[in-house]
Each structure stands twice: as C-alpha cells, then as structure tokens.
Amino acid sequence: MKERIQSVVILGGGSAGWMTASYLSKAFGDQLQITLIEADTIPKIGVGEATIPNLQRVFFDFLGLREEDWMPHCNASFKAAIKFVNWRKAPQEGEPDNYFYHLFGQVPDCDNVPLSHYWARRMLEDGDHEEMAYACYDKAPLLDAKLSPRMQDGTRKMSYAWHFDANLVAAFLRKLAVGWGVRHVVDELDNVELKPDGSIQALTMRKGGRYEADLFVDCSGFRGLLINQALKEPFIDMSDYLFCDSAIASNIPHDDERFGVEPFTSSIAMRHGWTWKIPMLGRFGSGYVYSSKFASEDEATEDFIKLWNLDPNKAKLNKIRFRTGRNRRAWVKNCVSIGLSSCFLEPLESTGLYFIYAAIYQLVKHFPDKSFNPTLINRFNEEIEGMFDDSRDFIQSHYLITSRDDTEFWRANKHELKISDALKHKLETYKAGLVVCPPLTTNESSYYNNFEMEFRNFWTNSNYYCMFAGMNWLPDQALPKLAYRPEAVKKANAMFAQLKKQTAELGTSLPSTYDYLKMLHGVTI
Ligand code: TRP
DSSP: OOOOEEEEEEEESSSSHHHHHHHHHHHHHSSSSSEEEETTTTTOOOOOOEEOIIIIIIIIHHOOOHHHGGGGGTTTTTEEEEEESSSSSOOTTOOOOOOEESSOOOOOOETTTEHHHHHHHHHSSSSOOOOOOHHHHSOOOHTTBBBSSOOOOOOSSSSSEEEEEEHHHHHHHHHHHHHHEEEEEOOOOEEEEETTTSSSEEEEETTSSSSEEEEEOOOGGOOOOOIIIIIIIOOOETTTTTOOOOEEEEEEEOOOHHOOOOOSSSEOOOOSSSEEEEEEETTEEEEEEEEETTTTTHHHHHHHHHHHHHTTTTOOOEEEEEEEEEEOOOOEEEEEGGGGGTTEOOOGOOOOHHHHHHHHHHHHOOOOOOOOOOOHHHHHHHHHHHHHHHHHHHHHHHHOOOOOOHHHHHHHHSSSOOOOOHHHHEEEEEEETTTTSOOSSSSSHHHHHHHHHHTTTSSSSHHHHHHHHTTTOOSSOOOOGGGHHHHHHHHHHHHHHHHHHHHHHHHHHBBBBHHHHHHHHHHOO
C-alpha cells in the first residue's frame, strides 16, 4: 500500500487559497490536515468578479451551499450575459453605441444542427437581418429590459452566473473552511526549504513558524512564490497572443433606484483595450484593461476617468500590471499552482474564477499518494494546458475579427498576433458554414450536468457564434446540407417563432433585477 498524503499547506488567502481550502476540506474531510497560510500585509487582487454558470454546480453545490446560502454574504448579483459594447466598430462622434450579447446557455438544436446555422442561412440567403442573439435565444430583449433571470418565487428562467465582491467570497469561505477544521495561519513567507530531489520540504515564516507538508498548493498570486520562485518552473509568456498587460480599476457608485441593475457584465471597447462593468447592488466594479505597448498609464487613466465622468482628484484607482500566460507545468513535484500563480488571461470572458475551481476539481480527481505517480501529474498538467490554451484562443478571436481599426492598438491586433493552428482551424470551419465545435451530446441538460465533458468542450459552437455573428463576421456560406432539408428549415422557423413567444411570456412575468436583488439581500443581511 502506498502511503497517503497526510498534510497539505496552501500558501495564499485570496479567492484561490480559500476556494482550495474549503473544497479540499469537503472532499477529504479529516483524512487530510489542511493549513492555509496568508500574509495580511499583501493586498488581494479581487476587484469585483464576474463568473460563469457552472460555479454553482461544480463548486458551491459540492460544498453543500445553495445560492441563497452564499449570495447574500458576498453582495452577489446576477449575470446572464456579457454585453459587448462598441466592439463592432468605434462609434463616430454623435453616433450611438453599438452592442451585442454573448449569452449563457446553448443555442437549441434542430434536426441535429444548431439553430445558429439556420439563422446564418436566413441572413445569407433570405436577406433577413435579425441579430443572432435575438433570433436564437429567448432572453436578449429581457436583458435589455433589465429583468431578473429568476421569478419572484426563485424559479430559474435563464441560464445565468453571478457578479460579486471576491474579497467577500474569500472571507465567507474562510469562515466555512476554518469551521471545518482548516488551520489558518497569518504570517509572511520567509524561506522555502527544498529536499535533495528538488521538491518542497517546508516553508519558514517571518514570525518563526516552520510548516512541513506532503503537498503544497501555491495560491500566492502573480509572484508564484513556490512554483516560479522556489521551484523555478518557467512561466510561458503569451503576450504575443494578447497585447493587454495592464488595468486601472475602481468602484463606482450607482443610482439603482433610478437606473435599475443590469443583469449582465459589460465589456466596452476603448481606444487601447476595453473596460469591464460589473453591476452589484449600489455600485459597479469597473476596470480598463489596456496594453502598455500602445498607451501610457496617464493616457489610460484619462480615458477611464472620462468614460465614467469621475473626479480625478477623488477617484480611488487601483493600478494593476498582469502577466498573460501560464506555467509550463502547473504541477511540479509536490507543488500545485492554482490561480494567478498558475495562469492568467485578461478577464474578457470571466474565466478567472473558473480556472481556479476547474484546477481544484482536477487536483481532487488526480489526487496523489506519496509516490507522486508522474502519470497523475502529467494528466493534470495536460488538462490545465488545454483549458488555458483554448480560452486564450477564444479571447484572441475577439481581437482578430473585430472591424475596429481606429487606433494602432486595434490595427496591430489584426495583423501582428501569433495565432494557434487550433484557432485557425476553427475560423476556417466557421467560414465554411460548418458547426465550429461539434457537441459531445445533443441533450443540453445532460451535457451541462457532466462537468467532465463540459471541461473539454468548454467553448462551444454557441460561444463562437455569439461572438462571430455578434461582431457581424458571417460565414462565407450557409451550411450546404440545409438546402437539402426543407422540413428541417421549416421546423427551425417554428422554433424561432416559439422563442419569440417565450420571450413575450417571460417579459410579463419576471421581476426587475433590482427588485429581486433587494428582496434577496434585504431578507438575509
Ligand atoms: N461554456 C461557458 C459557459 O457558457 C462559456 C463561457 C465562459 C461564457 N465565459 C462566458 C459564455 C461568458 C457567455 C459569457 O458557461
């Protein structure tokens, strides 16, 4: 019998650290002694986060928490889409903003072909102009009207995720994990003792503590104190795929009473990048993600201040520099990196927290014993690599296909980026009218209940279609097969009509997002 891992030390107490501590504690209970060490002097990066729907199923359900249990503690609000504003083109002086939605949930199938392809056929051959997100889903107009994805009685009517304050989530999970027996140490790392084979023996701390463990989880953020600094694992810089490397973030008060609360994240294209807008009750988090190669910090600050009409003397701005890329290996010897110490992509598609719990899920799946079988470690690393590189490609595709060309930044994005073969292949597939990523199963509910399958097919045909069609970048031709199937086309038309009916019904029964959130937070806070 191989010896079991008995102790785990997690370094870092941000979202990654506390998500790891609580999940491992739930997964292995008292079979594992878990210690989390965090330095209270190090500011947490969390600035108001947007998530994706499987957070509940993959993470909170696993911990045994319903939405009602955690949402009120984290100032959480709903997110049913990302609204991409001015990504199609830069509006001229006096012109209104242009926008499209990247919605959650899958476009339904008709005769084993996604409805998006019948939509493309209508556009290309019938001269129709209805936007893809409005034709193929039922909820776009409901989001325009700022309606809640849940009925007053809590019934879910849309696929949605959440916005919240990541620091509150970390604090909430800390209480939970400590209650479950996780040991919490507040101290700063001084030194990492290595064994002769190069793995980690112990961490020694400023106040004199020394912490040995069988397994170490590096959640120390961008600095990668264990994985990069102590174990010297190289970070593969991918700034040749994505130019943005900086952000200016702030919290901005908002008059909800007057304007309502938007049930979506916005991504507003700017001269040298884009700005996120994450609405929560009473305020929204916002940040300008830009490329320092094309804009100075002062220029970016000026554009950001102008966008929201901030008072330059009063606004509290958080200036962040980030690294785009991933470690060559996320797991090396007895050290697993999770969170910013492992990999980072600009938050354009809300992948930050997803990368954390996906890595934790994979860690539990591949959890080793003291022999640290290299096959387990290699499999884990392959999963992380695939997850990251696919997401990088999807995010990069936004920059490749936009027709914005108003600044050097946008022009360089079209002509100077390194593009993976996998993405080139997807772009060609789309252009030829084919389904971009074939789904593993056509049954949406089983598809969405199986995280294993979802993980490997994370960016679906629907995601690519929302993005490409949303940017007005259409296939060169409709899927030829459809021309031979008039019955299927007829059925698709009936489905389009049915979606409209659903929209109309929901429009009269859903409460506003603001009213729903007031109720949710009002009762429990
Ligand atoms: N498969 C993911 C989902 O639908 C894809 C995704 C990630 C996504 N970020 C998103 C979809 C933002 C819409 C908006 O959950």
